[in-house]
Amino acid sequence: MVMDEIVLFAYIFSLTVLLVFASHGFIMLYYHWKYEKNSPKSDKSKVHGQIVTIQLPIYNEYYVVERLINKICEIDYPKDKMEIQVLDDSTDETYDLVVSIVKEKKKEGFDIKHIHRTIRTGFKAGALKNGLQKAKGEFIAIFDADFVPKKDFLQNTLKYFIKPNIGMVQTRWEHLNEDYSILTKIQALALNGHFVIEQPVRNKAGFFINFNGTGGVWRKECILDAGNWHADTITEDLDLSYRAQLKGWKFVYLRDITTPAELPAEMNALKAQQFRWTKGAIETAKKLLPQVWKSKLPLRVKIQSTFHLTNNLVFPFILLAGILNVPLVFIKNSGPYDPFFNFMSIFVLAFISSFLFYLYAQRDVDSNWRRKMTLFPLFMAGSMGFAVNNSRAVIEGLLDRKSEFVRTPKFKIINRSDSTKNNKYLSTLKMDPSAFIELMMAVYCFIGVVASIYFMEIAALPFHLMFFLGFSSVAALSFKHAKLNKNSG
Numbered sequence: 001m002v003m004d005e006i007v008l009f010a011y012i013f014s015l016t017v018l019l020v021f022a023s024h025g026f027i028m029l030y031y032h033w034k035y036e037k038n039s040p041k042s043d044k045s046k047v048h049g050q051i052v053t054i055q056l057p058i059y060n061e062y063y064v065v066e067r068l069i070n071k072i073c074e075i076d077y078p079k080d081k082m083e084i085q086v087l088d089d090s091t092d093e094t095y096d097l098v099v100s101i102v103k104e105k106k107k108e109g110f111d112i113k114h115i116h117r118t119i120r121t122g123f124k125a126g127a128l129k130n131g132l133q134k135a136k137g138e139f140i141a142i143f144d145a146d147f148v149p150k151k152d153f154l155q156n157t158l159k160y161f162i163k164p165n166i167g168m169v170q171t172r173w174e175h176l177n178e179d180y181s182i183l184t185k186i187q188a189l190a191l192n193g194h195f196v197i198e199q200p201v202r203n204k205a206g207f208f209i210n211f212n213g214t215g216g217v218w219r220k221e222c223i224l225d226a227g228n229w230h231a232d233t234i235t236e237d238l239d240l241s242y243r244a245q246l247k248g249w250k251f252v253y254l255r256d257i258t259t260p261a262e263l264p265a266e267m268n269a270l271k272a273q274q275f276r277w278t279k280g281a282i283e284t285a286k287k288l289l290p291q292v293w294k295s296k297l298p299l300r301v302k303i304q305s306t307f308h309l310t311n312n313l314v315f316p317f318i319l320l321a322g323i324l325n326v327p328l329v330f331i332k333n334s335g336p337y338d339p340f341f342n343f344m345s346i347f348v349l350a351f352i353s354s355f356l357f358y359l360y361a362q363r364d365v366d367s368n369w370r371r372k373m374t375l376f377p378l379f380m381a382g383s384m385g386f387a388v389n390n391s392r393a394v395i396e397g398l399l400d401r402k403s404e405f406v407r408t409p410k411f412k413i414i415n416r417s418d419s420t421k422n423n424k425y426l427s428t429l430k431m432d433p434s435a436f437i438e439l440m441m442a443v444y445c446f447i448g449v450v451a452s453i454y455f456m457e458i459a460a461l462p463f464h465l466m467f468f469l470g471f472s473s474v475a476a477l478s479f480k481h482a483k484l485n486k487n488s489g
Helices: 002-034 063-075 094-107 123-134 153-158 183-203 220-223 236-246 267-294 297-334 339-361 367-383 387-398 433-455 461-488
Strands: 053-058 082-088 109-116 138-142 166-175 216-219 250-261
Touching: 002 183, 002 297, 053 063, 053 123, 053 236, 063 082, 063 094, 082 094, 082 123, 082 433, 094 109, 109 123, 123 220, 123 236, 138 153, 138 220, 153 166, 153 216, 153 250, 166 183, 166 220, 166 236, 183 267, 183 297, 183 339, 183 367, 216 236, 220 236, 220 433, 236 267, 236 297, 267 297, 267 387, 267 461, 297 367, 297 387, 297 433, 297 461, 339 367, 367 387, 367 461, 387 433, 387 461, 433 461
Parallel strands: 053 082, 053 138, 082 109, 166 250
Antiparallel strands: 138 216, 166 216
16 A cells, blocks of 8 residues: 555646646746737848858768758849858868868859868767857857758848847747647657747747757857857757847747758657757756856746756656556555545646647747647657657756767758668668667556546546657657668668
């Protein structure tokens, strides 16, 4: 009986944590409606006035670097006001390709520089900092290798630097290959929650937002005043964003100005990306939340910043809930715990909050939102399936275990007819051993599915099914893609 009670209280505690973070979606929606009419102000006279340095940090981007540089050179801005820095840390044929492309672009009259490092000190943060020392521009635009900026990018962003204290303007990511597979469709649904609701709501309500690492423009003075790029976290963009705003700089987020990019189409690449984002956010929280709370910022800003930086803490509790779900079926049918289980019905609010949050994110930018919201159960299952991968990232971040900045390989995958076959970067993707744990969790959660059916626990069955589907799908795709990668290599 004592063990049953321990399981019950541990489960309720886990669900309480999940409810607190999930219910924050209600708060986001409240601010969304409250500040919906707030729009950032612009001044077209700010365009063409200053030199802009465009930084392109790359590392072994053979398949996409030519497309990137070509698109940058198509941007509508005077050549004498635009400097392009290709910040190249490549160790493969990408280097020779960039040399050739840069040579041709110089002949066309572009001020383009190939800055190559043989040692990746500081990884992306180190490359950006190194380039900044040589940058001529008052404004710094940054694009990752898989982005395809539009011709009017600078026209649409520079006009928002209307005050000297505006330090950064961020555009919304658009997804080039959203319809490539179920995996990319679910990623797009997840990312839209951040880019369509979280970022604009926080910006309009006066809370801190973050530079998303690419697709944005910085005022050079802001970067330097905030202490320049740091490499002590693996989310250098989030880190610099908070340091800049703590110094009093203001950011502008443009929901309706988009910059297209590719989504990872391979599971192990996606897991590596999610691991980096999750761990980096925890590292940044440990580093900067004390400064946030010591500052003179309004309490509402401090609270929102705390939610922003710590929301990845949900993953260990998702994992714990998945583990405890199975014995709970047997406990419910063997002991006098009806009051506990009746109380647990309140936790359905977490599901409702998440559903409404993503529903409004899709509805605000996509006329086909009804069809795309049918993927929501798969998205929830995927979030559960990533609990092992992301829990490990949270734990490593909390324990200050340092790790390498693992880049997400780019495959130039846009249409369903495109293939990753013979892509030389596939062989660099290794399956994380966590896939074996995910497989074991899938088998374990299947016991919960069978038990729920046996005991006719119909209300619990959907959650057992989502845990089973999430862990089994993530594990299966990890093994499948790892085998394809090995054969390709």
